[in-house]
Amino acid sequence: MIFEKWAAVDYKIVDGEKKWFNDGTYYAECKCDICGKEFRKQLYRGLRTDVCSDQCAYVRDLKKQKEKRLQARITTCAVCGLGFVPSRSGAKYCSDRCRQAAYRQRKS
Incomplete structure (x- = not known):
């Protein structure tokens, strides 16, 4: 410059x-x-x-907002306890395997 x-x-x-x-x-x-x-x-x-x-401040702020939104979406699986980003708002389980394990636990 x-x-x-x-x-x-x-x-x-x-x-x-x-x-x-x-x-x-x-x-x-x-x-x-x-x-x-x-x-x-x-x-x-x-x-x-x-x-x-x-312009660079705007780009920096967009990156921070995106990071913040991603952190807010991370939830923990009800069965294994691992953190995951749900594909829909009410998801409780990280995978089909954990969902099936929770179903079997409830049934027995």
């Missing part, structure tokens, strides 16, 4: 990182977690952003 406006900017090395200083604000060089592009982020009241743009 080209930083024309940063050409005459001062920097300090703090905690082994190069911190840029411009217009009374500190910046740090980072790499975007989504696209891998290098960018400078503003160090503002402990704000720790890991993405370079709103």
Whole structure:
């Protein structure tokens, strides 16, 4: 990434990182977690952003939401106790084998 406006900017090395200083604000060089592009982020009241743009933030948020939904769907099998993702909302058993074992237990 080209930083024309940063050409005459001062920097300090703090905690082994190069911190840029411009217009009374500190910046740090980072790499975007989504696209891998290098960018400078503003160090503002402990704000720790890991993405370079709103588009990358949107992609990051979609991934987090998908992960959260998947974790919410994981249930445990009533027979063997293993975790599984049910194919329908009321599923109690992870397989036909466990379903049949539960049926035989109820019958005897």
